[in-house]
Amino acid sequence: MEEIKRMYERQKAGRVKSMIIFLVIYVLMIGVISLFYGNPFTHKEEVLFFETIQKGWISEKIYLLLVCAGIGLIVGIGSVIYEIMQNFKMFDQILLQKCDVQEYLNNMEYAVSYGKQLDFKGFQKTIFMLAQQKYVLAMAADWKTEDAKRYLDSEWVGKKDSRVYQRTSANVRLIHSYRHQDAEEFLSVFAMHKVFWKDRMFIAEKLILEKQYLKAEELLSRDKEKFLYNEMIRNYLLGGCYDKLGEQESAKKCMEYVKQYGNTMPCKKQAQEWLETKLQGRLISI
Secondary structure, three states: OHHHHHHHHHHHHHHHHHHHHHHEEEHHHHHHHHHHHHHOOOOEEOOOEEEEEOOOHHHHHHHHHHHHHHHHHHHHHHHHHHHHHHHHHHHHHHHOOOOHHHHHHHHHHHHHHOOOOOOOOOOHHHHHHHHHHHHHHHHHHHHOOOHHHHHHOOOOOOOOHHHHHHHHHHHHHHHHHOOOOOOOHHHHHHHHOHHHHHHHHHHHHHHHOOOHHHHHHHHOOOOOOOOOHHHHHHHHHHHHHHHHOOOOOHHHHHHHHHHHHOOOOOOHHHHHHHHHHHHOOOOOOO
């Protein structure tokens, strides 16, 4: 929690920092261009014993000055945004590598509640908006989709016609509709948002809801995922496909993997229940 406070505190002066970086890059770019075009300012030169006034490259190539300013602005703001993203990356590892949904959710909940108490300065609002999106997705990852939808509907701070809001909302709706086996809702949301058309997990869930278990199994069994969190979801879905296809030993291996490494992910509990009920000869819906 203290690290979240420090993250907000550091970005209180974020605009000043970005301006300093902008000025440094701006001056350096002018210096580099001057190596090729000479003095940037109007100046006197002696040519054959005569003194003449020479225009600097700024007066003749003012567009280069604008390029310098543009690059300086991009680097200045970009460096601060990059720092913020790196700070969040540290928290993201709690979910992606440790599969600790509970700890991640607690951290993002605190980041949002703490941010709402602030009178934003510098780039603090950028931190809050990122934390807000991650908080909603953390609730969805914990299968608390009703809470996530409630926050999106009544507590979201910012424009609801923004790309971030629309994408976050669609993500939650997809998770919610799959958990409730609402194929109609899932397919409707999936069809409207092309951004999810290349997401292997959502494609697999679409196939499962369409009862195309063999195609889903072929898709999920191709490659392992980079992050352990995604690998848990892959094995959980794949185990469900094997179960539907009657390949019980393969299904068991997947569920045992989720049970062993799933940490606080909700699918770990489901995998445990699946393994227990299989011993009793009963089925559980995946």
